[in-house]
Amino acid sequence: MNNVKTTRTVDEHVQHVRTIFDDITPSYDLLNRIMSARRDVRWRRRLAGRIDSDAGRIIDIAAGTGDQAIEVLRHVPHAGLFCLDFVPRMLDIARMKALKSGLEDRIDFCIGDATGIPFADNSFDASVIAFGLRNIPDKARALKEMIRVVKPGGKVLCLEMSFPENLGFRGFFSWYLNRMIPFIGGLISRNRAAYRYLPNSIQGFLRPEQMTDLFRQAGLTEVRKLRLTSGIAHIHEGIVR
Numbered sequence: 001m002n003n004v005k006t007t008r009t010v011d012e013h014v015q016h017v018r019t020i021f022d023d024i025t026p027s028y029d030l031l032n033r034i035m036s037a038r039r040d041v042r043w044r045r046r047l048a049g050r051i052d053s054d055a056g057r058i059i060d061i062a063a064g065t066g067d068q069a070i071e072v073l074r075h076v077p078h079a080g081l082f083c084l085d086f087v088p089r090m091l092d093i094a095r096m097k098a099l100k101s102g103l104e105d106r107i108d109f110c111i112g113d114a115t116g117i118p119f120a121d122n123s124f125d126a127s128v129i130a131f132g133l134r135n136i137p138d139k140a141r142a143l144k145e146m147i148r149v150v151k152p153g154g155k156v157l158c159l160e161m162s163f164p165e166n167l168g169f170r171g172f173f174s175w176y177l178n179r180m181i182p183f184i185g186g187l188i189s190r191n192r193a194a195y196r197y198l199p200n201s202i203q204g205f206l207r208p209e210q211m212t213d214l215f216r217q218a219g220l221t222e223v224r225k226l227r228l229t230s231g232i233a234h235i236h237e238g239i240v241r
């Protein structure tokens, strides 16, 4: 359940993650587009399409620079959305992008930790997290929080990276993750260590079937996983009882 592989304590790991995302904020969006060859845009659209179009209130956990939030708001025309993240600089960019997209009246921002979401039970129709869960050591707790704040019948969704099943593609993907990403990421962000953390966080993350188990164990029903781009990413979803 815990993907901390160094000798860091959980608190030190959380602080390390926070420092990394604070440091790479300015180049985060550009590098996402380059490194995923823009696939992340399609994946975010798929996730947004899984939310009921009549949802009223949605929360995006570990929202970062707001790309997933903006895609959700485009898809769910009457919804209001809260972005929660523990790195204020990431949310500053999200705020600017929301303004540019004319969505500022439908979006709000909240600095906070995914393992203690500062909202009452049953506050939202859906909660989403994109590329966030693998950075959180206590995944079960974060998921429990995402469930707690959603009304019964609402949806919990997670978009995450995974490893392709095909052995040939798997080899290529592993090479790309471990060689190319630190190289490209280091060049553009000037923080090679951050882009060494990224492959490690993907390699240490739960497999899709383990995510399904996690969702079921957390009490969600109608748990499903959707495979994206030959299995290099998955959407996991479930309904709150």
Ligand SMILES: C[S@@+](CC[C@H](N)C(=O)[O-])C[C@H]1O[C@@H](n2cnc3c(N)ncnc32)[C@H](O)[C@@H]1O
Pocket: 017, 018, 021, 061, 062, 063, 064, 065, 066, 067, 068, 084, 085, 086, 087, 090, 112, 113, 114, 115, 129, 130, 131, 132, 135, 136
């Ligand atoms: C890879 S980025 C994903 C950002 C955004 N969801 C996206 O789709 O681009 C991971 C984000 O998770 C945030 N994060 C990591 N751990 C967190 C935690 N425990 N609580 C809140 N935010 C967290 C980081 O600050 C960062 O903005």
